[in-house]
Structure formats: structure tokens, C-alpha cells
């Protein structure tokens with residue numbers, strides 16, 4: 001026996017039509033905004049001569065790692081390799097995509113994380129959503145992105161944002177909730193306003209945990225580059241995809257290596273950005 | 281200020297320095313932790329114990345109808361076993377915990393009924409707090425930690441840092457302003473905690489087991505330091521401790537708590553000599569050294585003393601130099617002759633009379649081996665310090681009201697350490 005098929009597909013299509021009809025302007029605005037950010041950042045990165053940018057990156061790493069000369073040297077070497085492999089332009093696009101996705105993801109997840117830490121109700125409401133988001137295979141995010149934004153860098157960024165958000169939100173929430181009770185009491189006992197308490201005690205004390213979330217957010221965004229290229233996002237990820245499709249091992253390997261190099265550099269920078277203080 | 285007795289510092293007695301208005305007045309304070317305070321209170325009225333109430337409702341009766349007054353300049357100690365409600369009571373006073381019932385008047389204003397704005401203002405101006413685990417902000421320098429209260433009040437950065445530096449020097453940490461809290465030892469951290477509380481110059485200091493996390497020697501130093509500071513600054517201090525020695529040493533009055541109620545309030549002497557019920561008695565008996573210690577354990581060097589051959593001007597000079605109201609007089613063989621008071625000596629100088637003529641011989645003396653229990657009653661009934669003399673009436677030492685308790689606390693540690 002065969003059950004009558006529910007018209008679920010039709011219903012979804014109707015919903016999408018409805019959204020496009022009434023919120024089309026919003027989708028267009030988001031699309032234009034993201035496109036501008038990505039293009040602008042990529043343009044900026046490419047406007048700086050590669051050797052200068054490589055030197056700047058090395059100095060930045062040297063500075064945030066508190067003068068780890070070895071790491072700074074490796075950073076320079078890795079970036080030189082990318083340049084030498086003639087992947088520089090693609091790498092800068094990837095970097096622009098990752099940074100824009102991360103910034104948007106953090107701009108949403110950190111305030112939400114703060115709200116979740118401040119209210120058990122919000123926390124309880126967000127938790128199933130986050131669980132759902134994190135158990136979804138990352139491919140699934142491509143579908144709504146394509147539906148609403150078509151193909152290209154923008155839907156790739158949207159999918160990446162959604163994919164990269166949850167850990168930053170969770171860790172912001174956790175970091176604030178883990179601030180020792182006595183420290184919160186200090187803020188209250190000395191007569192802080194809720195705002196002063198947040199900015200002078202809770203956020204600074206939670207900062208190392210929040211930074212771990214930022215770090216994870218960036219790493220997830222990078223890991224999404226290859227997948228996002230399936231819906232037309234450019235950069236190194238697309239190069240890997242093409243390498244796979246053409247069974248061009250050399251090409252796929254070179255682009256993949258470039259992604260790994262960028263990942264390691266971004267990881268080291270974010271891990272060292274804030275000093276860890278002893279908590280007693 | 282002149283005080284009786286040849287004692288350089290005696291804590292100013294409360295009546296001297298204060299108006300009779302209490303600065304803190306706690307009235308019928310009750311706190312229930314948990315979902316259903318009404319049910320818990322109802323069970324309590326029916327005479328159920330804290331445990332029964334918890335078993336039945338899942339709520340904890342942490343404070344049970346507590347009332348007491350604290351006078352300005354007083355050090356009021358809350359003492360009791362762990363879980364007796366001390367921290368809860370302390371935190372109700374600055375409303376880190378909201379009481380279930382009752383009122384807390386601070387300078388006559390009920391903090392329980394205050395709105396947020398008024399509450400913040402009261403916390404900023406009147407209430408300083410010092411925490412058991414120091415609770416220094418780990419991302420801030422020592423100086424910025426100390427300046428925290430003023431920063432919250434919106435005081436400009438230069439002004440608050442100047443003030444913070446001044447207070448840091450006062451607690452003996454001048455020059456450490458640039459350090460991070462993680463670089464300091466426990467004792468130093470708590471000095472920073474103390475400095476932070478003092479910087480906004482509150483009238484009231486709330487101290488929750490402030491010295492309990494420190495090792496015994498450092499702890500004793502900090503107690504002395506607090507007594508010292510208190511003598512200069514005259515704050516009203518509510519000090520929570522589970523340690524009787526500490527309570528005796530620091531407290532002008534002690535409130536003993538049990539299961540959320542206050543079972544006895546009194547001066548250290550009253551608590552020691554006159555425990556009100558079996559619970560207090562047991563508490564006191566655990567650490568009762570008054571029977572173990574004798575005069576020779578607690579006395580101080582007999583200084584200054586006047587020789588009876590010296591003139592009244594010499595005696596006057598001694599009293600002025602040490603800022604005391606009387607001085608003991610001995611003969612050539614250091615045998616105790618008695619004591620002269622400042623008033624009598626002044627008169628003697630004017631009238632040109634000798635020291636011999638104004639000696640009061642009616643002074644309390646005890647032997648070297650007199651047990652502390654007896655000394656406490658002697659000292660309680662005397663305006664002067666107690667002189668300790670040997671078999672031949674030679675002056676061996678002096679015992680003062682304040683230091684007897686300090687010595688008691690100190691010896692307790694030594695005995696515990698060697699036992």
C-alpha cells in the first residue's frame with residue numbers, strides 16, 4: 001500500500017516564493033552589502049604588493065606571539081610559497097571571504113552569546129537551534145543559500161556564516177557564565193551598572209574563552225571554502241574543487257596546501273591575540 | 281586622646297567615638313533559598329527544622345529571623361560553622377542576595393526596599409567588600425584593581441589612580457601598582473583587596489572570611505594590619521569568620537550563628553566567660569585556652585615604668601611620650617609600688633609635690649602563673665592594665681585589655697601547630 005504523498009515540496013516552494021516576493025528587497029540589500037565587503041577587502045589585499053603584505057603578516061605574527069621569531073619566519077615562508085605557486089590572487093579572495101564570513105558570524109553570534117549568558121530563557125530557546133545547526137551536514141546550508149542568493153561568493157559567504165556561528169555563540173555564552181561568582185559580586189558590590197559589569201568584568205574575564213570561539217569560527221569558515229565553492233564561491237576552494245573534478249592531483253594539492261598555510265597562520269594569530277591571565 | 285592605663289594603644293571604646301545611632305540595623309531578616317519560600321516559612325512556623333524543611337520543599341532556610349545592630353566604628357564579627365548562614369547574612373547587607381523577609385537599615389535607610397539606582401549609589405558610597413578568594417580582576421593591573429570602585433563612580437583616570445596609589449602605599453604595597461594580580465602572593469593579593477575596598481572610602485567594610493585563604497603566619501599579619509588600619513580609619517566592619525581565635529582577636533562584639541539564627545551576641549569576654557548555651561559553650565570549649573594559658577604567656581614587656589625616685593615631671597614626660605593616661609611606678613629593685621595617673625601627676629607638678637605622695641596602690645596585680653580565665657575577670661573590672669608580678673612583687677609584665685585576646689588567638693595557633 002502506498003500513502004498519499006504529502007505536498008511538502010510544493011509547500012516549501014510556495015514559502016520561498018512568498019519570501020522572495022515580500023523580502024526580496026532585504027535579500028538584495030544583504031547580497032549587495034556582502035558583495036561590496038568581499039570585493040572591497042579583496043581589492044584592498046590585492047592593492048598591497050605581495051612582498052609587503054607577506055612582511056606585514058610576519059611582523060603581525062611576531063608581535064602577537066610575543067616575539068616568536070620562528071613562527072614569524074614560517075609565516076613569511078608559507079606566504080612566499082603561496083605567492084611562488086601563483087596562487088596569490090586566489091588566496092587573497094579566500095582570505096577576504098573567510099574574514100567577511102567571520103566578521104558577520106561574530107557580529108551575530110557574540111551579541112547573541114551575551115544575551116544567552118544574561119538570560120536563561122534566551123539560552124534555553126537558542127540551545128536546540130544551535131544543536132540543530134551543529135548536527136546538520138555543512139552541505140545542507142548550501143541549499144537555502146542558493147535558493148535565496150543564487151550562485152557566487154555571496155551565497156557561499158552566507159552558508160559559511162551560518163556554519164561558523166554556533167561555536168562562537170556557545171563559547172561566548174559559556175565564557176561569561178564561567179566568570180567566577182566572586183568577580184561578578186565585585187562588580188555588583190562596588191555599584192556597577194549592568195553595562196559596567198558586562199564591559200569591565202564579564203567580557204574581559206571571559207575574553208580568552210570568547211577568543212577560542214573566534215578561533216573556531218575562523219577555522220570553520222576556512223574549512224567551508226571548498227564546500228562553498230560548489231555554489232560558485234571563488235578562491236582557493238574553487239581551485240581545489242576543480243582539481244578534484246579534473247582529477248588534477250597537483251593542482252588540488254597546491255591549492256589545498258595554500259589553504260592549510262592560511263589556516264595555520266590565522267590560528268596562531270587568534271590563539272595569541274589575548275594574554276591568558278591566572279584566574280585567582 | 282588619653283586613655284587610662286600605661287598602654288600606648290587601646291582601641292577607642294565605642295561610646296567614646298560614636299553617636300548612639302546604629303549605622304546598620306538588621307530587623308527580622310529571613311532568607312529562604314529555593315522555589316517556594318512561603319511553604320518553607322510556613323513549615324518553619326510549625327516548628328520544623330532546617331533539614332526537615334529542605335527534605336520537604338527543597339528550599340533552604342538560610343537565615344531565620346535575624347536581628348542585630350552595629351554601631352559606627354564597631355568591628356562586628358559573624359562567627360559560626362560552615363553553612364550557618366554567615367555569608368548569606370553578609371551578602372544581604374549589600375543586597376548581593378535579596379532577603380525573603382525583614383529589613384536592613386543602613387544609616388536609617390532600608391536597603392531592602394531600595395530601587396536599583398539608589399542601591400548602586402549606596403553600594404558605591406557606603407559599602408566596601410573584601411572577598412575570601414581576593415576576587416581581583418585578573419586582566420587589570422594592581423593599580424587599576426584598586427581604582428575599580430572610583431572608576432565605576434566615573435572619577436577621572438588621573439584622580440582615581442592618584443588615590444589608588446595613596447591607598448596602596450597605606451597597605452604597604454607602594455610600587456606594586458604596575459604588577460598583575462597573578463604575580464602576587466596570597467597575602468599581597470588580599471592587601472590589594474583591602475585597598476580596593478578602602479579606595480572609595482566607604483563607612484562600612486564587609487569582609488567574608490577575608491583571611492581564611494591565607495596561611496597562618498600571613499593571616500596573623502593581616503589581622504594585625506587590620507587592627508592597625510581600623511585604629512586609624514575607624515570604619516564599621518562586619519567580619520565573617522568560622523575561626524574563634526580570629527573572632528576574639530578582631531571583634532568588638534561577636535555574633536555566634538547556628539542554622540541561620542544568631543544564638544549569642546556579646547563582647548569576646550562575654551562569649552568566653554559566659555557562653556549562653558551548649559552550642560556556644562562547645563564552640564568556646566574547643567578552643568578554650570583561657571584555662572591553659574597563664575599571665576606569663578600573654579604579658580607584654582613592662583614599659584614604660586617610672587622609678588619612684590624620679591620626679592613627677594619625668595612621669596609626666598613618659599605619659600606624654602607614650603600617649604597614655606597613667607604609668608606604673610617601681611622602686612630601685614623593680615618592685616611594684618603602684619600607679620600614677622596623668623591628672624594627679626599634673627597636679628603634683630603644679631603643687632610641687634613628690635611622686636610618692638600621689639601613688640595609687642590599689643592596682644590590680646596577678647602572679648605569673650595566674651590562669652587567663654582569672655585575668656579576664658580582673659581586667660574586666662579595672663580601669664587600668666593588669667600588672668604581672670613575681671613572688672617578690674617585682675614587676676614582670678603588663679597585660680592590656682586588647683592584647684590579651686590577640687595573644688590568645690596567637691597562642692592558639694602555636695599550640696595547634698605543635699600539637
Ligand SMILES: Nc1ncnc2c1ncn2[C@@H]1O[C@H](COP(=O)(O)OP(=O)(O)O)[C@@H](O)[C@H]1O
Pocket residue numbers: 313314340341342360361362363364365366367368369
Ligand atoms: N545560592 C544558594 N542557593 C541555595 N542555597 C544556598 C545558596 N547559598 C547558600 N545556600 C545555603 O544556605 C545555607 C547558608 O549558607 P552560607 O551563608 O554560605 O553559610 P556560611 O557562609 O556560614 O558557610 C547553607 O545551607 C547553604 O547550602
Ligand SMILES: [Mg+2]
Pocket residue numbers: 366367368489
Ligand atoms: Mg561562607
